[in-house]
Amino acid sequence: TGLVLYSRNGLLVLNQTAFYPEGGGQPCDLGYIEYGSRKIQVNYVERNEHTVIHHVSEDLPEKARVRGHVDASRRRSLMVHHSATHLLLAASRSVLGDHVWQAGAQKGVDESRIDITHFSKLTDKEIAEIERRCLQQITEGRKIIVRNIDWYKALDQFGFRLFQGGVPLDSKLRVVEIQDIDAEGCGGTHLDNISEIGFIKIIRSESIQEGIQRIIFAAGQAALRYVQKIHFGSRTIMTQLGTDPDNMEAAFMTERSRSVELKKDIDSLRKRYVNEYIQRSDIHRGNQIVLRLITGDPDEEETKLLGKIAASNRGEIMLLHTVHGKSAKFIMFNPSGNALELSKSLEPSVSEVQGNKFMATFRSDLDSNKLIRMILDKSNGNVNGKGK
Structure with missing residues (x-):
């Protein structure tokens, strides 16, 4: 419980609070403030020097007595991840070497991260060993001791590694020690014993x-959820491949090789189909421009290939004519002009015009030959012949 000292514009200050303000890479607590029958949501908590400021959904009368309710599940997950961060740092140092220092950290509910000094990307073997050591120490169980110690005494006992998370300005140093494993200066929330982490x-x-x-890691229930997600996904893949865990990787690589070969065959067929479209196209010549009319129904990838061919033929407009339902859909490629402006100039004979300078699409019920004459006229050309 607490008394309201200040409450204006969604900012609330109490004489005491259980809500942890954001700081040291740990997000703030969330929850609500109970005032009579009302529940005022706490959306964010921050510290301004020695004052904890709650960002709330509505203001409260000053001197009112209230009760705070912290989201216990969120708080617990953050405690697990914060204690796990300290343990992971110690395990990384024992596996990689004493050169490892913390260079940054951010705790979260579902996952957290820690940045460490190390000269190369971690290998799978190193990651597995770090996880194994963390699990071994979690299984053994070590107390987490939190205490405020005089600066010089703390430095004499633990050394400068206390300041890996930053240098505090208070006269006393809050030290979080995992018994016989690690000690750091830290102002965050923690568990009583690393055995409560579960696993990392x-x-x-x-x-x-x-x-x-x-x-990037997950700890406790969040780690369990992550592993279960991977497990259920892997089981679905194994069922589809008709294999088991021992042979899943080999089965996947086999299917991947087949997929690569199949994609090559499909790409080859697409190129052949596109060449056939080009060979069957009609050429309409104007005084200053050539229009190539292609009739068919190419898929998206084939259309992209036609666009690449059109882009290499400056001075030529490519018009793709596809019939869907009562009205025809057209795709115009105009590498030397402006396809969108040219298509809009055909209105109201065409509709649903959209696109860009190189490519535009539209619909039209107009006879294709009339449409072609219009396009050539708009392009300052006159129809004077047709060939294949």
């Missing part, structure tokens, strides 16, 4: 800059 699953690692590696 590294989702991926990546190099974010030279000498800095980012580890």
